[in-house]
């Protein structure tokens with residue numbers, strides 16, 4: 001797929017930046033257009049891949065914001081986004097509509113600008129364009145506290161409703177105790193980029209490599225067309241020695257034309273089937289009960305000589321059983337020079353996601369204590385500033 005990628009807020013911008021870096025590093029092509037939108041000037045300055053001309057500062061004239069961000073207040077994030085929607089739309093005039101399959105709006109759900117602003121933008125994009133609008137939403141870690149959970153649980157509702165599909169990444173599932181916060185984000189953003197780019201860029205090849213069952217962007221679109229939220233599974237294995245040899249120039253000349261013969265290697269079907277099982281059974285971008293998915297899609301990516309139709313079919317049948325879904329699509333994505341073979345699985349419209357329930361519980365608790373505090377605050381101030389017997393008068 002080719003997408004117009006818009007990173008909204010701090011996490012959104014950093015992640016969009018990381019997606020571009022991953023594309024560059026692996027020679028893949030996902031974003032036909034990329035842009036960052038933020039209410040905090042300082043966050044936009046930190047980006048490396050998104051060119052300066054494609055970084056838009058919103059809320060500059062807003063009294064409370066003035067380039068300093070929305071202060072983890074999604075209402076404010078939504079307000080400044082609404083206020084500056086025309087400006088955002090003008091910047092989107094640069095999207096090469098003939099070359100994109102859809103939009104991808106990326107945001108962290110626990111803050112203010114992305115949490116409040118991304119759903120507002122997604123809704124407008126859906127009203128304006130015919131192309132599908134996808135979301136990539138990052139759920140906060142539980143250690144971030146009640147306010148982040150409350151923001152995320154509320155944003156999750158509006159972002160899901162405003163998009164054709166909201167793909168989730170759960171920081172809680174990906175945190176590591178020995179990381180610094182920013183170091184941890186760098187690591188998780190890389191893992192996130194690996195999964196999203198490998199999946200969504202499948203099929204975008206320069207035309208020189210053909211394969212029997214190449215993944216097509218319409219397969220991905222179809223799988224995502226369920227609505228709801230989705231999660232992604234991934235695993236990889238190094239390529240065989242023979243493949244590595246064939247990737248050298250001499251080797252490639254000598255095996256030229258023998259790819260089909262190689263793919264009859266009896267271990268390859270097992271390798272592919274095993275990779276898909278391993279992916280689905282390991283950490284998903286957002287943990288979910290696989291059997292609750294409505295549709296699924298498998299992408300096997302790597303050197304074509306490691307592909308096996310038999311393996312892909314077996315993996316597809318296995319996943320059909322696991323998801324109890326009739327609709328599991330599978331295909332490959334040839335990457336001649338890749339040093340590993342990977343399996344990426346999109347589980348679309350998963351409805352059993354314990355982390356969302358947990359987030360909502362934490363959010364309700366936070367909402368209650370915010371309400372309680374608001375109700376008693378006036379009394380507490382009053383009590384503080386008046387003497388015990390109320391014998392003093394204010395001046």
Ligand code: GDP
Nearest residue numbers: 009010011014108110111112113114115140185
């Ligand atoms: P905003 O700028 O107001 O939208 O807020 P941020 O994007 O700074 O933060 C929103 C949420 O995103 C936080 O609560 C974190 O959970 C998450 N977050 C912030 N930075 C990163 C990052 O680099 N990677 C990931 N995975 N999550 C992040």
